[in-house]
Amino acid sequence: MSQETQTHRILAHLQSGKTITPAEAQEKYGCYRLGARIYDLKQEGHQIHTDRVDSGQGTKFAQYSLIRKPARQEQAP
Secondary structure: OOHHHHHHHHHHHHHOOOOEOHHHHHHHHOOOOHHHHHHHHHHOOOOEEEEEEEOOOOOEEEEEEEOOOOOOOOOOO
């Protein structure tokens, strides 16, 4: 799978309201460099939040989510 395809599949995953971790990206999309794909998405202008999650075994890993902008409310004249 090409880098571009991985990036767009990861974006679609995030746009569906889900979070993603490196382990999930590797399993679902064959992506071994999720941080690089997230960087690519940020360069395209997507706002992505990174949480550091404690594994409970003394290590931490990143969990990414898409920041959704609130829908613009129309103001009455």
